Amino acid sequence: MSRVVEIPASFDDKSFEQFAASFSAGPITDRMVFDARPAQWASPYGLVGMLTAGQAIKEAGGPRPDFTVPAADDVRRYWSRTGFFAHAAELFDLRGKLPRIKPDEQSDVLLDVTPVRASEDVHAVVGKIQAGAARILTHELGIDAKATMGFAMALSEACQNIVEHAGTGGWVAVHAYTFRKRLGRRVVVIAVSDGGVGFRRSLEATQARRFGDRWGDAAALEAAVIQNTSRFRDPGRGQGIAGIKRYLGRWSGKLAIRSGTARIAIVPDWDDDPPMTEHLAPFPGAQLQIVIPAQEKSAG
Amino acid sequence: MTQTIRVDQLLRETVQGPYCDLVTRSTGRAVRTSIQQRLSARPGSLALIDFSDVGLVDFSCADEVVAKLLLEPGTGTTIVLQGLREEQLEAIEHVLEHHDLVALVHDPASGVARMVGRVSPDLRTAFFTLQQSSPSTVEMLAQRIGWAVERAESALLSLVRLRLALSGEEGFVVPLAPEPLS
Numbered sequence: 152m153s154r155v156v157e158i159p160a161s162f163d164d165k166s167f168e169q170f171a172a173s174f175s176a177g178p179i180t181d182r183m184v185f186d187a188r189p190a191q192w193a194s195p196y197g198l199v200g201m202l203t204a205g206q207a208i209k210e211a212g213g214p215r216p217d218f219t220v221p222a223a224d225d226v227r228r229y230w231s232r233t234g235f236f237a238h239a240a241e242l243f244d245l246r247g248k249l250p251r252i253k254p255d256e257q258s259d260v261l262l263d264v265t266p267v268r269a270s271e272d273v274h275a276v277v278g279k280i281q282a283g284a285a286r287i288l289t290h291e292l293g294i295d296a297k298a299t300m301g302f303a304m305a306l307s308e309a310c311q312n313i314v315e316h317a318g319t320g321g322w323v324a325v326h327a328y329t330f331r332k333r334l335g336r337r338v339v340v341i342a343v344s345d346g347g348v349g350f351r352r353s354l355e356a357t358q359a360r361r362f363g364d365r366w367g368d369a370a371a372l373e374a375a376v377i378q379n380t381s382r383f384r385d386p387g388r389g390q391g392i393a394g395i396k397r398y399l400g401r402w403s404g405k406l407a408i409r410s411g412t413a414r415i416a417i418v419p420d421w422d423d424d425p426p427m428t429e430h431l432a433p434f435p436g437a438q439l440q441i442v443i444p445a446q447e448k449s450a451g
Numbered sequence: 452m453t454q455t456i457r458v459d460q461l462l463r464e465t466v467q468g469p470y471c472d473l474v475t476r477s478t479g480r481a482v483r484t485s486i487q488q489r490l491s492a493r494p495g496s497l498a499l500i501d502f503s504d505v506g507l508v509d510f511s512c513a514d515e516v517v518a519k520l521l522l523e524p525g526t527g528t529t530i531v532l533q534g535l536r537e538e539q540l541e542a543i544e545h546v547l548e549h550h551d552l553v554a555l556v557h558d559p560a561s562g563v564a565r566m567v568g569r570v571s572p573d574l575r576t577a578f579f580t581l582q583q584s585s586p587s588t589v590e591m592l593a594q595r596i597g598w599a600v601e602r603a604e605s606a607l608l609s610l611v612r613l614r615l616a617l618s619g620e621e622g623f624v625v626p627l628a629p630e631p632l633s
Contacts, residue, residue, distance in 0.1 A: 270475040277472050277507060300507055300538040307474040307509040315476065390549055394510035397545070 153217065156204070158187040162197030164407060164440050170197070172432040174204050183208065183216040185243065190221040195324035195342035196440050198235045198264055202322050205242030207346040207435035210319065220247035228252060233324060234263030261287060261339065262306075262325035273310045276323060277303050284339070287327045291337050293446040294402060301398040302339070302443065308391035309343045309439050316382065317347025317436060334421050334444055341441040349437055350375050350410040353382050368411035369429045376408060376415050395441065402443050410437040419444075452495035458516070459504040461485040472507040479515025486520060490528050496617055497626050499557070503534030513542045518550045521614070529614045529626050531564050533557035544568065553613055555626060564627045566615065577606035578615060578625060586622035 157173045159166035174183075185201065193201075201218075208216055218239055221227050230236060231252040239245060261283040265276055284302050288294040294302075306325065313321035323343045330338040347353075350371040358380060362370040374380045376396075381388035392406075396417055399406055407416040407424065414428045421444065462473060465481040473479065490498055500520075502508070508516075520530065532554055535543065540556065547554055547568030555564040566578055580596055581587055587595070593603035607623050610616035616625045 270477040271466070271468060273475050274466060274468060274470040274472060274478070277474050277509075278470050281507070297538055303472075303507050304474075304509045304542065307472075307507070308511060311475055311509075311511055386550065390510045390514055390546060393549075394542070394545060 152182075153184040154181045156183050156185045156216075158185060158190050158193075158201065159197070160189045160191045162190060162193035162200075164194065164196045164409075167196060167200055167409075167438070168431060170200065170204075171434040175432045175434065179208055179211045180213040182214045185216055185218040188219050188222045188247075190226055191223060192226065193230065194328075195233070195264070195326045195340055196344075196438065198230070198233055199322040199324050199342045199344040200434075200438060202235070202238055202242060202264065203344040203346045203436060203438070204434075205239065206320070209242055210346060216243050218243035218245050220245060220249060222247075224250070233260050233326070234265070238264055238266065238322070259287075259327040260324075261327060262323065264322055264324045266320055267310045267313045267323050267343070267345075268320035270314055273307055273314060276310055277307045280306055280325060284325075287339055288443075291327060291445065292339060292443065294443070298398075298402065301401070305395045305398045305441055306341055308395050309341060309441065311391055312437070312439065313343065313345045313347070316350075316353045317345040318353075319345060319347040319436070321345025321347065321436065330442070330444065333423075336445040336447075338445065339443045342439070344436065344438040346435040347437065349435070350408070354380065357382050357384065367429075368413035369415070369427055372408055372410055372413055372415040373427070376406070376417070399441065399443070402446070404444070405442040406439070408437060408439045409434065452493075453497040453499065454489070454493050454495055455499040455501050456486055456489050457501045457503070458482060458486075459502075462505065471505060472509075473502075473505050473512045473516065474507060474509045476511045476515050479512035479519075482512075483516050483520055486516070487523070495528055498528045498530050500530055500532050501534045502532065502536075502539060505534075505539070508539040508542045510542050510545060514546045514549075517543050517554060518546045518552060521547075521552050521554060522550065527614070529555070529617055531555045531557050531626050533559075540567065553615060555615055557627060562627070563629060564625065573602070573606045574609055574613075574615070577603065578610060581607075581610070581616060581623055581625045582628050585624035585628040586619060587624075588622040591622065 159169050228250050285299040289296050325341050327339045351368045354371045358374045359366040379389035379393045403419045412431045416424045418424050461482050551569050553568040553570050556567045558565050589604045593600045611618050
């Protein structure tokens with residue numbers, strides 16, 4: 152009998168925890184069925200998270216899981232347009248009817264769900280994002296055209312974390328949408344996820360002794376995100392996340408990284424996420440989300 | 452002798468694909484290695500590293516190309532970065548400050564080189580003065596600024612050590628200094 156992994160109806164970074172708890176409720180080698188029938192919406196974070204789960208099962212040698220597609224036609228169409236199903240088909244046995252979708256260059260999907268395995272993939276992602284990002288950032292978010300470069304830099308550094316540290320491949324997606332619940336404004340969201348070794352294992356050899364008893368997923372995230380440390384002894388390392396933070400600081404953006412059982416966030420004024428959350432359900436690798444909001448028009 | 456090294460050409464030779472962005476550490480390492488090979492093959496007093504036609508420069512690549520190029524002993528060639536756009540320069544400044552380094556950047560408006568990164572006030576003063584009156588000896592510089600000879604000597608030797616100035620038979624010069632008025 153298969154174990155059901157429930158896909159939240161509205162799948163964002165918050166409800167990801169519900170998904171992670173369902174995914175980790177039993178051994179990864181269980182026969183599983185991912186049930187997305189109730190799904191009404193998924194952020195890029197949710198989409199790359201589901202692929203990461205499928206990838207982790209495959210790499211652990213577990214049985215190929217089933218995936219029941221969303222019941223709602225518009226949701227299936229949106230997920231198709233993001234490229235999700237094309238990649239999911241490599242990891243899951245898809246159950247349900249899938250629409251055929253033509254690419255739409257003016258859509259809110261700035262970057263389809265894209266695999267990141269090597270340096271060349273980062274070049275491709277950065278090359279592909281720049282025209283669409285300029286359109287969205289400038290016209291919809293009111294961000295200076297020059298900031299497009301900074302956006303692409305942040306994306307590049309986020310993807311490089313997979314290439315440099317994960318020890319396996321991962322996924323990236325970039326979408327624009329209106330963030331009704333927490334902000335009431337348009338946002339651009341970069342989501343990057345891998346099923347690799349995670350921050351704790353990546354940093355263990357160089358950082359664990361310094362943290363002593365405190366060492367764990369949260370301490371590893373603190374070392375990487377707050378202290379800008381890296382597993383490499385090269386003093387030039389650790390600048391990627393520092394660069395992302397610098398860019399986000401300028402545009403009131405938010406950075407959140409989840410790895411293992413902990414999640415760290417650099418929280419702007421508009422959000423009330425806790426800076427650190429521990430004792431979460433375990434999930435493979437690392438998941439990073441960057442949110443850049445539309446800029447508030449100054450009065451007068 | 453001055454040589455110009457076009458980074459976009461090295462990038463095309465390095466990356467398989469039609470990409471013009473200087474991103475990722477592995478790309479940066481390969482581009483830096485190519486630059487170093489060119490510097491070794493044609494040693495000279497000045498190399499202009501030209502970023503024209505390069506797209507994005509991310510922090511990791513800026514670290515691999517610029518910071519590590521300046522950190523490694525190299526051939527003693529003085530390096531000036533040119534053709535940089537504002538946002539590219541911002542990434543480079545970030546990594547220079549991280550490493551406590553200084554680089555020379557060609558300023559297209561004035562045509563001269565300016566220092567970017569962490570620079571002490573003495574080095575900045577010595578560089579600026581030398582730019583106005585190259586070549587200068589230690590004594591000439593000390594007199595012009597009103598410093599003790601030891602202080603001027605220390606500043607000039609630091610500029611040479613950091614490959615921000617050159618020492619020759621006629622004295623110290625900075626790269627791309629304006630021609631003296633006759």
